[in-house]
Amino acid sequence: MVEASKPSHRLKTQDTSFLYHETPNSPLHLGIVQNFDGEIEFESLIEHFEGRIHLLPRYRQRLVFAPFNLAHPTLEDDPNFKLRNHFTRHRLPTRATDVELTKAAMHAYESPLERSRPLWELHLFQGLEGGRSALLWKIHHCIVDGVSASQLLATAMDPRPDAPAPVPEREPWAPTNLPNRSKSLLDAVTALVQNRLDEVREAERLLISPRRLAERGAAMAGAAAQILQMMSRPIVAAPWNSGLVSRARSFAWLRVSFGDLSVIRNALGGTVNDVVLSIVSEGAARYLKHHDVPTAGLSLRIACPVSERRGSEAGAMGNRLSAMFPELPAMPMDPVEGYRSVVEETERIKAAHGPQEIYSVGAAADLVSPSLQYLISRITGGIARMIIGPPMGINLVVTDVPGAQVPMYLAGRQMIEFIGIVPLAGPLGYGVTVVSYNQSLFIGAVADPRLMPDMEFMKSCIADAFEELKAAAQRVLKGHRNHSHIQRLPQRTLTSATHDTLNRRQYKHS
Numbered sequence: 001m002v003e004a005s006k007p008s009h010r011l012k013t014q015d016t017s018f019l020y021h022e023t024p025n026s027p028l029h030l031g032i033v034q035n036f037d038g039e040i041e042f043e044s045l046i047e048h049f050e051g052r053i054h055l056l057p058r059y060r061q062r063l064v065f066a067p068f069n070l071a072h073p074t075l076e077d078d079p080n081f082k083l084r085n086h087f088t089r090h091r092l093p094t095r096a097t098d099v100e101l102t103k104a105a106m107h108a109y110e111s112p113l114e115r116s117r118p119l120w121e122l123h124l125f126q127g128l129e130g131g132r133s134a135l136l137w138k139i140h141h142c143i144v145d146g147v148s149a150s151q152l153l154a155t156a157m158d159p160r161p162d163a164p165a166p167v168p169e170r171e172p173w174a175p176t177n178l179p180n181r182s183k184s185l186l187d188a189v190t191a192l193v194q195n196r197l198d199e200v201r202e203a204e205r206l207l208i209s210p211r212r213l214a215e216r217g218a219a220m221a222g223a224a225a226q227i228l229q230m231m232s233r234p235i236v237a238a239p240w241n242s243g244l245v246s247r248a249r250s251f252a253w254l255r256v257s258f259g260d261l262s263v264i265r266n267a268l269g270g271t272v273n274d275v276v277l278s279i280v281s282e283g284a285a286r287y288l289k290h291h292d293v294p295t296a297g298l299s300l301r302i303a304c305p306v307s308e309r310r311g312s313e314a315g316a317m318g319n320r321l322s323a324m325f326p327e328l329p330a331m332p333m334d335p336v337e338g339y340r341s342v343v344e345e346t347e348r349i350k351a352a353h354g355p356q357e358i359y360s361v362g363a364a365a366d367l368v369s370p371s372l373q374y375l376i377s378r379i380t381g382g383i384a385r386m387i388i389g390p391p392m393g394i395n396l397v398v399t400d401v402p403g404a405q406v407p408m409y410l411a412g413r414q415m416i417e418f419i420g421i422v423p424l425a426g427p428l429g430y431g432v433t434v435v436s437y438n439q440s441l442f443i444g445a446v447a448d449p450r451l452m453p454d455m456e457f458m459k460s461c462i463a464d465a466f467e468e469l470k471a472a473a474q475r476v477l478k479g480h481r482n483h484s485h486i487q488r489l490p491q492r493t494l495t496s497a498t499h500d501t502l503n504r505r506q507y508k509h510s
Contacts, residue, residue: 008179009058009075010191011142014319016072018141019063021425025247027112029119030149031421032137033105033253033444036413040133042089045124048411053083054169055155058143062118066188067181071195074187075143077175078118086120092127101125105136106249109421113140133413141423145319146401146433147307149420157408157415231393236298236330238284238395239291240429240451250449252459253419256441260470267473268336270343273400276434276443277302278342279469280398281328283462288330290457295330302326303394324349325394335465335472396430397422403437419444430458 011019018028053059061075090104108123119140126133139149179187205212264275281300288295306322326345329338401420408415419442420433429451433444443462447455 008064008077009061011072011075012319013072015142018319019073022112023425024112025245026423026425027110027247028141028423028425029113029138030141030144030146030423031109031446032135032139032149032153033251033417033419033421034135034137034410034415035128035417036133036135036410037130037416038133038413039126039131040124040135040411040413042087042124042126044411045122045135046084046087049087049122049156050083051168052156052166054173055166056152059118059120060173060175063115063142064178064184066191067185068188070185071188071191074179076178079175079177081118081175085117086122088121088123090123090125092125094127095129096125096127097129101128101134102251105134106251108136109138110247110249113138119143132416135410141319145307146305146399146420148319150401150403153408153418154404157410159404159406159408161409161412161414163409230301230325230327233327234298235301235327235393235395236288236293236295238288238300238430239293240447241393241395241427243429243451244427245424245429245448246450248449249421249424249446250452250455251421251444251446252455253417253442253444254459254463254466255417256443256466258439258441260466261441263470263477264339264473267476268339268343270339271346272436272441273304274339274342274346275469276400276432276441277304277326277328277346277398278339279462279465280432280443281342282332282335282338282465282469283458284396285330285332286461286465287458289332290461298330299327300330300396301394302328303397305397305399335469336476339469394428396432397428398432398434401433401435403435405436405439407438418442421446424448 022028058075060078060081062078062081063073064076065073088108090108092100092104096104104125105123108121113119113121119142121138123136123138124133125136128134137149139152144152261272261275265271281302284300285295302325304324304326306324308322324346326342326349328345329341332338333341399420399422403418415437418435418437420435421444422431422433424431424446429448431446433446435442435444445455445459445462447458449455452458
């Protein structure tokens with residue numbers, strides 16, 4: 001008996017938003033660049049995935065849109081699926097540098113994914129100096145977020161070079177036929193009715209529990225008020241927000257060891273994310289100063305996606321995202337002073353349960369019909385093309401993706417670098433993805449080269465900010481050791497006391 005294929009899956013509201021807002025110049029697929037120690041042969045790569053594509057059933061499915069957008073699209077088995085169609089080999093010049101790799105990878109990355117087949121591609125780059133190979137993944141945001149993309153790689157890769165192959169598929173894959181228009185219409189109407197029934201049941205539960213209704217209403221009203229208040233505060237007009245993005249992309253990355261991160265956290269407290277936000281925002285501030293951008297009294301507003309996955313959703317595809325929006329200094333600061341402002345801002349947002357409230361507002365979009373959501377996306381897209389700049393928006397996205405903390409292998413080759421690429425859209429011409437892997441953080445920066453023609457300078461600003469923050473932390477730790485006879489204060493108190501000794505330019509949150 002042929003094993004049943006993965007049933008069709010209707011996308012959620014948040015997933016579908018990445019389809020509705022996509023444009024030719026703003027393809028909304030995620031990117032992953034992997035560098036490997038050694039040559040990966042093209043046929044070996046395909047053979048590797050042939051042995052495990054059955055473990056990734058959604059990657060054999062394509063989109064089917066509902067008639068009249070009565071319901072969100074579904075993922076259905078693609079009867080024309082051929083694994084080889086999703087792989088492309090690129091032969092670089094012998095002993096090609098990372099600069100040449102970056103140029104070739106961005107050329108491959110910039111084109112949108114073809115919606116008539118499963119929404120992913122894998123590009124192999126051969127010929128890198130040192131005998132290395134590199135892979136570029138393109139995966140549409142409607143089927144993965146950062147967490148589920150990381151879980152995809154965990155399935156696609158091995159924890160050791162000689163790992164046994166996965167258990168093969170029990171029977172040859174037999175895709176179901178794509179639904180015809182009549183069936184799609186019937187399924188869409190059924191889904192629409194079911195959603196309305198679910199909403200009625202939820203309304204009944206709220207009505208019989210006045211306390212729950214009041215809490216839900218207060219939470220959503222509070223979140224909406226916070227969003228409106230935040231959006232009313234002006235932010236810096238950064239050059240990378242001065243126009244709509246084109247399809248072209250520039251890319252750069254740097255590596256930071258967990259050991260160096262530990263030095264900073266041991267001396268100054270905070271979290272890994274605080275370190276990242278500190279050096280990225282400081283790098284942006286130095287970039288703005290170099291380009292004589294007015295920043296007096298203004299902040300950088302950064303969108304930081306936050307996973308809202310529950311334990312039961314750990315392996316689920318799709319998106320479960322909220323966000324927080326820290327507002328950070330737009331002018332260069334003393335390293336410790338700047339870091340402290342970041343810690344204070346993120347702690348303030350967490351104490352106010354900002355991400356959870358943002359998620360509750362986003363969940364309310366499920367009450368809007370798919371056809372109206374599509375229309376709204378077209379209207380807002382048109383408005384965005386007429387109104388440029390971030391006076392009430394955000395300056396950039398900084399997203400964090402967890403990865404394995406041990407070496408991983410593909411086709412017997414060890415992955416030595418793992419860098420993410422966040423999609424750009426509208427006037428957001430610059431974004432940063434931070435990936436943790438094998439006791440290191442890889443900070444990947446992507447930009448529209450028309451809006452940021454000097455990406456390498458931005459990279460150097462971030463790198464310099466990190467080195468200066470690390471050096472400041474080392475001085476703090478050295479001071480602690482020199483006064484070891486004094487009882488050590490709690491980390492938060494000690495950090496505050498240390499800051500009082502500095503010539504601070506106090507940054508106050510507006």
